[in-house]
Amino acid sequence: MSSHVQFPGEAVEVFYFGAPDQPLYGVFHQPAANVRSCAIVLCPPIEQEYIRCHRAYRQLAVRLARAGFPTLRFDYYGTGDSSGDEAVMGLDVWLDNVGAAMEEAKSRGGASRVALVGLRLGAALALMAARGRPDVAAVALWEPVVSGREYLNELMAWHQEKLRYFLSNIVMDSGQKPTELLGFAITDRMFESLTSLNLLGEGQKLSNPVYIVEAEPDTLVNQLRQQLANRSTEVTYQNADGPRVWTDDPDKALVPNQVLEAIVNWVSGMC
Amino acid sequence: MREMPVQLGAGKNLVGILARPDDAGAVQSQTAVVFLNAGLIHHVGxxxxxxxxxxxLAHMGFVTLRxxxxxxxxxxxRQDNLSLEDMIVDDLNRVMDYLAVTERVQRFVLVGHCGGAFVSLGMALRDARVIGVVMINAEGGDAGWDSYDLKRKTSRYYQNYYGRATLTNPEKWKKLLTGKADYGSIIRNVFQNILWNKLSATAFRARYAVLGDKSDSTRPEIANMGDGLRTLAQRDTQILIVYSQGSSGLQRTRLLVGGELQELSVAGKLKLEIIPQADHTFTLLASQERLTQVVASWMRAFIQESAGSKTTYQEGVI
Structure with missing residues (x-):
């Protein structure tokens, strides 16, 4: 179930991988030359943020491949082109998906190690997936979601904003659990799963070097940075200006060049 | 239903997901459904x-490609320096050629949202293999209407913002009556963002209705939409036009080709469906389900009628 084609400078292959009853959509960018022994897995955000950042993510994959990294983009179960729907989605399922993606990337890239790069919720999943994995060479977090509760609040505020453009006035009940946000179902399982996410509550030491990049300093991200540093994790922090591609209109086709360049540079130095 | 990724076209640069019905024998009337990009949103829509x-649709027995x-x-x-229009036509030709060979289908229904809706219409006019088009929220492509749309949405936004939830909120009234409210902001929003935008939008629409399309900024495929729909109908190509309730695109289409809509609907060549409580991108799940039902029902009826098909349709669960 795969299709493969060679372009000048790189090869791109699209395929399904993972468990046969829950196939995941993957796009593998194979460098043409100077291939490194470390593969990259790009962990995407979810739902509306995933759709809006797609162009930037593809650009990031192309640039990483040009820097010599075999790079895998993929969709979590129940998102994008992967199988499944919202009914069984949750962080545990997606963490398993990141694990499967790491094995796939190493296998396809002939690599012994892997680096994880994640945006928003994808960054949280990348950090969680890296724990206890000696084969993870580095983790790059782009505007990471630190608190699932805070993240849900942001999505609810965004959803309410969108509802104000409707013909009739639809008001979310702020006291109720949302059943849908921004075009996607929020099941009880997913709501509870996201609510339980708190990277500041993760006690385990992380031995992998971590990179954090964000446009503007965020309090929770700063706390995460301090906590990681206090536990002897090697942390590099960088401010890099750029459009918020995960919320911007996809028809603007924005690509945050400075951020992508910063990520490629850091990963290239680490792996 | 089985999905697989495909790469095809010049240099095999085109990527898509092919969905095949479980039972190859159930492929409906040798017709494939091709989904076209909604603007720059990738193929998940x-x-x-x-x-x-x-x-x-794949569960119903149709081969689909997004x-x-x-x-x-x-x-x-692509590396061949084609114009945007020529590139789109050539890409779609290659997609249909590919499906004709690999899936043995000879007829195609094109489904497009937003800009993709106009692409579906334009391609159908060029290629007789296209026997049906589904145009969903065909909007944009005209600076005057884009500005009209923005004014209506801005007005609606602030109207809803200052709606019942705010007016019945004691805290808001307390702030208003104790001098703690931002009066400048309230006045600006009520008079400029709500009333002025509403007046301005109404004036634009009235002018358009009276004077017709006087804008040089209207793209040809929109200005010539009436001719296009009529040509397709004469060729027996079926047309489904879907709009979200209150869409400015629907208003424009009615003003631009209202006569054709009426005439072709009566002749059974065109169906216009309006989805209630829906925005441009179908944010609410109920509107997504309604849209999916509308398209699936139209496909079922259209294929049965156009092919004289006696096959039964297998409704599936996604």
Missing amino acids: PTRIYVKMARR FDLSGVGDSRV
């Missing part, structure tokens, strides 16, 4: 609606 529709045009989504840009 806005709110992943293309995935839901493609899977529903793919990205060159330079969009997962598809690479």
Whole structure:
């Protein structure tokens, strides 16, 4: 179930991988030359943020491949082109998906190690997936979601904003659990799963070097940075200006060049 | 239903997901459904609606392909310096040629949202293999109407913002009556963002209705939409036009080709469906489900009628 084609400078292959009853959509960018022994897995955000950042993510994959990294983009179960729907989605399922993606990337890239790069919720999943994995060479977090509760609040505020453009006035009940946000179902399982996410509550030491990049300093991200540093994790922090591609209109086709360049540079130095 | 990724076209740069019905013998009337990019959104469609529709139709027995045009989504840009229009036509030709060979289908239904809706119409006019088009929220492509749309939405936004929830909120009234409210902001929003935008939008629409299309900024495929629909109908190509309730695109289409809509509907060549409580990208799940049902029902009826098919349709669960 795969299709493969060679372009000048790189090869791109699209395929399904993972468990046969829950196939995941993957796009593998194979460098043409100077291939490194470390593969990259790009962990995407979810739902509306995933759709809006797609162009930037593809650009990031192309640039990483040009820097010599075999790079895998993929969709979590129940998102994008992967199988499944919202009914069984949750962080545990997606963490398993990141694990499967790491094995796939190493296998396809002939690599012994892997680096994880994640945006928003994808960054949280990348950090969680890296724990206890000696084969993870580095983790790059782009505007990471630190608190699932805070993240849900942001999505609810965004959803309410969108509802104000409707013909009739639809008001979310702020006291109720949302059943849908921004075009996607929020099941009880997913709501509870996201609510339980708190990277500041993760006690385990992380031995992998971590990179954090964000446009503007965020309090929770700063706390995460301090906590990681206090536990002897090697942390590099960088401010890099750029459009918020995960919320911007996809028809603007924005690509945050400075951020992508910063990520490629850091990963290239680490792996 | 089984999905597989495909790469095809010049240099195999085009990427898409092919969904095949479980039972190859159940392929309906040798007709494939091709989903076209909604603007620059990649082939999953806005709110992943293309995935839901493609899977529903595949369960019903249709081969479906959701793919990205060159330079969009997962598809690479082409290297042959074609114009945008020629590139789109050539990409779609290659997609249909590919499906004709691999899936043995000879007829195609093109489904497009937003800009993709106009692409579906334009391609159908060029290629007789296209026996049906589904145009969903065909909007944009005209600076005057884009500005009208923005004014209406801005007005609606602030109207809803200052709606019942705010007016019945004691805290808001307390702030207003104790001098703690931002009066400048309230006045600006009520008079400029609500009233002025509403007046301005109404004036634009009235002017358009009276004077007709006087804008040089209207893209030809929109200005000539009436001729296009009529040509397709004469060729027996079926047309489904879907709009979200209150869409400015619907208003424009009615003003521009209201006569054709009426005439072709009566002749059974065209169906206009309006989805209630829906925005441009079908944010609410109920509107997504309604849209999917509308497209699936139309496909079922249309294929049965056009092919004289006696096959039964297998409704599936996504």
